[in-house]
Amino acid sequence: xxxxxxxxxxxxxxxxxxxxxxxxxxxxxxxxxxxxxxxxxxxxxxxxxxxxxxxxxxxxxxxxxxxxxxxxxxxxxxxxxxxxxxxxxxxxxxxxxxxxxxxxxxxxxxxxxxxxxxxxxxxxxxxxxxxxxxxxxxxxxxxxxxxxxxxxxxxxxxxxxxxxxxxxxxxxxxxxxxxxxxxxxxxxxxxxxxxxxxxxxxxxxxxxxxxxxxxxxxxxxxxxxxxxxxxxxxxxxxxxxxxxxxxxxxxxxxxxxxxxxxxxxxxxxxxxxxxxxxxxxxxxxxxxxxxxxxxxxxxxxxxxxxxxxxxxxxxxxxxxxxxxxxxxxxxxxxxxxxxxxxxxxxxxxxxxxxxxxxxxxxxxxxxxxxxxxxxxxxxxxxxxxxxxxxxxxxxxxxxxxxxxxxxxxxxxxxxxxxxxxxxxxxxxxxxxxxxxxxxxxxxxxxxxxxxxxxxxxxxxxxxxxxxxxxxxxxxxxxxxxxxxxxxxxxxxxxxxxxxxxxxxxxxxxxxxxxxxxxxxxxxxxxxxxxxxxxxxxxxxxxxxxxxxxxxxxxxxxxxxxxxxxxxxxxxxxxxxxxxxxxxxxxxxxxxxxxxxxxxxxxxxxxxxxxxxxxxxxxxxxxxxxxxxxxxxxxxxxxxxxxxxxxxxxxxxxxxxx
Amino acid sequence: xxxxxxxxxxxxxxxxxxxxxxxxxxxxxxxxxxxxxxxxxxxxxxxxxxxxxxxxxxxxxxxxxxxxxxxxxxxxxxxxxxxxxxxxxxxxxxxxxxxxxxxxxxxxxxxxxxxxxxxxxxxxxxxxxxxxxxxxxxxxxxxxxxxxxxxxxxxxxxxxxxxxxxxxxxxxxxxxxxxxxxxxxxxxxxxxxxxxxxxxxxxxxxxxxxxxxxxxxxxxxxxxx
Numbered sequence: 001x002x003x004x005x006x007x008x009x010x011x012x013x014x015x016x017x018x019x020x021x022x023x024x025x026x027x028x029x030x031x032x033x034x035x036x037x038x039x040x041x042x043x044x045x046x047x048x049x050x051x052x053x054x055x056x057x058x059x060x061x062x063x064x065x066x067x068x069x070x071x072x073x074x075x076x077x078x079x080x081x082x083x084x085x086x087x088x089x090x091x092x093x094x095x096x097x098x099x100x101x102x103x104x105x106x107x108x109x110x111x112x113x114x115x116x117x118x119x120x121x122x123x124x125x126x127x128x129x130x131x132x133x134x135x136x137x138x139x140x141x142x143x144x145x146x147x148x149x150x151x152x153x154x155x156x157x158x159x160x161x162x163x164x165x166x167x168x169x170x171x172x173x174x175x176x177x178x179x180x181x182x183x184x185x186x187x188x189x190x191x192x193x194x195x196x197x198x199x200x201x202x203x204x205x206x207x208x209x210x211x212x213x214x215x216x217x218x219x220x221x222x223x224x225x226x227x228x229x230x231x232x233x234x235x236x237x238x239x240x241x242x243x244x245x246x247x248x249x250x251x252x253x254x255x256x257x258x259x260x261x262x263x264x265x266x267x268x269x270x271x272x273x274x275x276x277x278x279x280x281x282x283x284x285x286x287x288x289x290x291x292x293x294x295x296x297x298x299x300x301x302x303x304x305x306x307x308x309x310x311x312x313x314x315x316x317x318x319x320x321x322x323x324x325x326x327x328x329x330x331x332x333x334x335x336x337x338x339x340x341x342x343x344x345x346x347x348x349x350x351x352x353x354x355x356x357x358x359x360x361x362x363x364x365x366x367x368x369x370x371x372x373x374x375x376x377x378x379x380x381x382x383x384x385x386x387x388x389x390x391x392x393x394x395x396x397x398x399x400x401x402x403x404x405x406x407x408x409x410x411x412x413x414x415x416x417x418x419x420x421x422x423x424x425x426x427x428x429x430x431x432x433x434x435x436x437x438x439x440x441x442x443x444x445x446x447x448x449x450x451x452x453x454x455x456x457x458x459x460x461x462x463x464x465x466x467x468x469x470x471x472x473x474x475x476x477x478x479x480x481x482x483x484x485x486x487x488x489x490x491x492x493x494x495x496x497x498x499x500x501x502x503x504x505x506x507x508x509x510x511x512x513x514x515x516x517x518x519x520x521x522x523x524x525x526x527x528x529x530x531x532x533x534x535x536x537x538x539x540x541x542x543x544x545x546x547x548x549x550x551x552x553x554x555x556x557x558x559x560x561x562x563x564x565x566x567x568x569x570x571x572x573x574x575x576x577x578x579x580x581x582x583x584x585x586x587x588x589x590x591x592x593x594x595x596x597x598x599x600x601x602x603x604x605x606x607x608x609x610x611x612x613x614x615x616x617x618x619x620x621x622x623x624x625x626x627x628x629x630x631x632x633x634x635x636x637x638x639x640x641x642x643x644x645x646x647x648x649x650x651x652x653x654x655x656x657x
Numbered sequence: 658x659x660x661x662x663x664x665x666x667x668x669x670x671x672x673x674x675x676x677x678x679x680x681x682x683x684x685x686x687x688x689x690x691x692x693x694x695x696x697x698x699x700x701x702x703x704x705x706x707x708x709x710x711x712x713x714x715x716x717x718x719x720x721x722x723x724x725x726x727x728x729x730x731x732x733x734x735x736x737x738x739x740x741x742x743x744x745x746x747x748x749x750x751x752x753x754x755x756x757x758x759x760x761x762x763x764x765x766x767x768x769x770x771x772x773x774x775x776x777x778x779x780x781x782x783x784x785x786x787x788x789x790x791x792x793x794x795x796x797x798x799x800x801x802x803x804x805x806x807x808x809x810x811x812x813x814x815x816x817x818x819x820x821x822x823x824x825x826x827x828x829x830x831x832x833x834x835x836x837x838x839x840x841x842x843x844x845x846x847x848x849x850x851x852x853x854x855x856x857x858x859x860x861x862x863x864x865x866x867x868x869x870x871x872x873x874x875x876x877x878x879x880x881x882x
Contacts, residue, residue, distance in 0.1 A: 095864070099674065100713075100714075101672065101673070102673075102717075209674065210674030210675060211674040215674075218777070218779075219776065219781075220776075222781055223867075225781075232779070242779070243779065244778060244779025244780065245670075245671040245777075246670075246671030246672050247671075247672060248674075248779075
C-alpha cells in the first residue's frame with residue numbers, strides 16, 4: 001500500500017538523529033531528537049489507516065500554535081509510515097502538577113489563584129485556536145495537558161484529536177458528558193457541547209485542585225455520578241448539603257458569582273458554558289483577584305456559618321386556597337378584637353382599642369417579637385418540633401396573655417409562608433390548637449396579597465381610581481410577593497422565593513464563616529437579581545403604566561429610619577434614596593464586622609439586645625435590592641411605604657364592623 | 658491522642674482529591690510459613706510499600722490494609738494514608754493454624770467500611786483489591802466468606818488476586834474465593850517479584866479513571882507454571 005503524502009511533509013526514519021528516549025507507553029515510544037523536536041514512533045500494530053489519514057491531514061493543514069504539539073512531518077521507514085515529528089513539549093502532566101494539592105504546592109510553591117486563573121486562560125486560548133480550526137480535542141484529560149508554568153501549558157497527544165470526519169477514538173470517564181458515557185468513541189463524532197462539558201470539568205478541577213465536580217457525599221462511581229447528574233455545590237437556593245467533605249466547598253464558596261454560575265449551569269445541564277463565557281469570566285476573576293476582591297489562597301479552610309441544614313425555599317408549596325378558619329373566642333364577655341399574625345420572621349399582635357369609622361394608627365395597639373419561625377424548617381421543609389416548642393410557641397403564648405390583658409374577646413389568627421410551606425403543617429396547626437387553644441388560618445399567597453392591599457387601602461382611606469394600576473411589593477420572611485391591582489381588584493400576583501429569612505439561610509448555605517461581608521452581599525444581590533429577572537419576564541405585569549408602588553415588609557419600613565408604623569406610613573423612597581440606604585447599611589455592617597461568620601455570631605449571641613438591631617440592618621441590606629430591582633423593571637420613580645402590613649388587612653376583612 | 662488520630666485520618670481522607678484504590682493484603686502467617694517464606698514475605702511487603710511510595714500518583718491513590726491469619730485472624734494494619742503507614746509496617750512472625758475463612762471475612766468488613774467512609778466523605782474510589790496468599794489449606798469454615806467474596810467479584814465490586822505458596826497450597830480452595838481469576842502459584846518464595854508486579858499494577862490503575870478498563874502487566878515474572 002502506498003500513501004499520498006506531500007514529500008515536503010515527510011521524513012525518513014534513517015535521517016532522524018535521535019538523542020534519547022523520553023517516554024514509552026502502550027501506543028509507542030517518544031524520542032527527543034538532536035534538533036530539539038520529538039519523534040513519536042508507534043508500536044507496530046498501532047498505526048492503522050484511519051490514523052495515518054488523520055495524521056496526513058493534520059500535517060497538511062500546517063497548524064502552528066505555541067504549546068500545541070501538532071504533527072509536523074510524518075516519518076517513514078522504507079515506504080511505510082511509522083510515526084511523526086512534533087515540537088517539544090515541556091512540563092509535567094496536570095494530573096501530577098495541579099490535580100494533587102501536595103504536588104501542586106511542591107511544583108509551584110509560590111502560586112495563588114491568580115496563577116490558576118492564568119492557567120485556565122492559557123488553556124482556553126489553546127482550545128479556542130483548535131475550535132477556530134474546526135478541531136475538537138475530544139479526549140480532554142489531565143494526562144495530555146502538560147503544565148510548564150501558569151502561562152505555558154502544552155497540549156500533547158494531538159493525534160487523538162477529532163478533525164474532519166476523523167473521530168477521537170478515546171475518552172476518560174471523568175471528562176465525558178453524561179449523554180455519551182459508555183459509548184464507543186470511535187463510532188461517532190463528538191459535538192462542541194460534549195467538549196463544553198469536558199472543558200467545564202477541567203476548569204472546575206483546576207479551581208478545586210483535583211476534585212471532580214460530580215463527587216458527592218453518598219455518591220457512587222464517577223461514571224454513575226456523572227450520569228445521575230447530582231451537582232452538589234450550593235448555588236443560591238439550590239442547596240442539597242451533599243458536597244464532599246474537606247476544603248472543596250470552602251473553595252467553592254469563595255468563587256465569584258460569575259464563575260459559579262457558569263459551572264452551575266454547565267453541570268446542572270441548564271446551559272453548558274462556552275469558551276468565550278469562561279474566557280471572559282476568568283479574565284474578570286484575575287482582575288478581581290489582583291484588586292483583592294476575592295480570596296486568592298488556593299486551598300481555603302474555614303468553618304461553616306452554622307452547622308444547621310437550613311431551608312432555602314421557605315415559600316414552596318401551599319394550596320391555592322387558605323386553609324382553616326382563624327377565629328377564636330378568648331372571652332365572651334369582652335368585645336375587643338385582635339389579629340394574631342404568625343409570620344416567618346415574627347409573631348405580631350394587633351389589638352383594636354377604639355372602633356371608629358375613620359382609620360387611625362392610634363386606635364390600635366401593636367406588639368411584635370422576632371421568632372425567626374422559618375429557621376425551624378429543616379432542609380426538607382419539615383418544622384422542627386423542638387425548635388417550634390422552644391422558640392415560637394412561648395412567644396405566641398405570651399402574645400395571647402397580652403391579648404387577654406387588653407380585654408380582647410375575639411382574636412383572628414393567620415399564618416404565612418413558614419406555615420404554608422411546612423410539610424407537617426397539619427401537625428403544627430394541631431400543636432397550636434392543643435397547647436394554646438387557638439384556631440389558625442394558613443393563608444394562601446393570593447389571600448395574603450389581597451389582605452395586604454386591603455390594609456393599605458384601609459389605612460389610606462383613599463378613593464380607589466378604578467383604572468389606576470397599583471403595584472404592591474411585600475417582602476416577608478419567606479418570600480417577596482408582588483401584586484398588581486387595578487383599582488382594588490387583583491390582576492395578577494407573583495411570588496418570588498426571596499424573603500428576609502430565605503436570604504439569611506442562603507447565606508448560611510452558600511458561604512464560609514470567614515467570607516467577607518462585601519463578597520457575601522454582592523453575591524446575594526446577584527441571586528436576588530436573578531430571581532427578579534424571572535419576574536421581569538412575566539407579561540401580565542408589563543401591561544400599562546404603574547401609577548403607584550407600595551412597599552411593605554421589614555426591610556422597607558426599617559429603611560425609613562422611623563420608629564413605629566405610624567411614622568413609617570407614607571414615607572417615600574426614590575430609587576436613588578434606596579441605593580443610598582443600601583450603601584448605608586452595607587457600610588454599617590462592613591465597618592463593624594470582619595466576616596460574615598463574625599456578624600452571624602454576634603446576632604446569635606445578642607439577639608435580645610443590640611443583636612436585634614444588627615439583624616434588622618442585615619435583613620434590610622439584603623432585602624432592599626429586591627425592591628430596587630422591581631422598581632427598575634418598571635422604571636418606577638417613587639415607592640410609598642405602607643406601615644400597615646398584613647395584620648391590618650386581616651382586621652379589615654374579618655373583624656371590622 | 659486517639660481523637661487526634663481520628664481527626665488526622667479524616668483530614669487525609671478528605672483533603673486528597675485523588676480517587677482511592679483500597680487494597681487488602683490477606684496473608685497466611687501460620688506455622689508452616691516460618692523460615693524462608695516469612696522472611697521473604699516480610700521483605701516483599703516492605704518493598705511493596707517503598708515501590709508505591711516512590712510513585713508520585715500511586716502514593717496518593719493506594720491505601721493498604723493487612724490482615725494476617727494463623728489460628729485466628731487479626732488486623733495488622735488498618736487503612737490510612739500510605740505515607741503515614743510506612744513506619745507502622747511491622748515484621749510478621751509465624752505460628753498456629755490457618756484461619757483463612759475468618760481472615761477473608763474480616764478483610765471484606767474492612768473494605769466495606771472503608772468504602773462507606775469514601776462514600777460518606779464524597780471521595781471517589783476504584784473497586785477494591787484483595788490479595789489472598791496461603792501456603793496451605795484453611796483450618797476453619799470458608800463457605801460463607803468464599804461465597805461473599807465470589808458474589809462481590811461476580812458483581813464487579815472486588816478484584817481478588819489468589820496466590821498459592823509452595824507445594825501444599827490448596828489452589829482448589831483458593832479458587833472458591835475467586836470466580837474470575839484462576840489462582841496463581843508463586844515461583845518459589847519470590848515474594849519480591851510478586852509485590853513488584855502488584856505495585857506496577859497499582860501504578861497502572863492509579864493513572865486510570867475509576868470505571869475505565871485497565872490491563873495489568875503480565876504475571877509471568879512471579880508465577881510458576
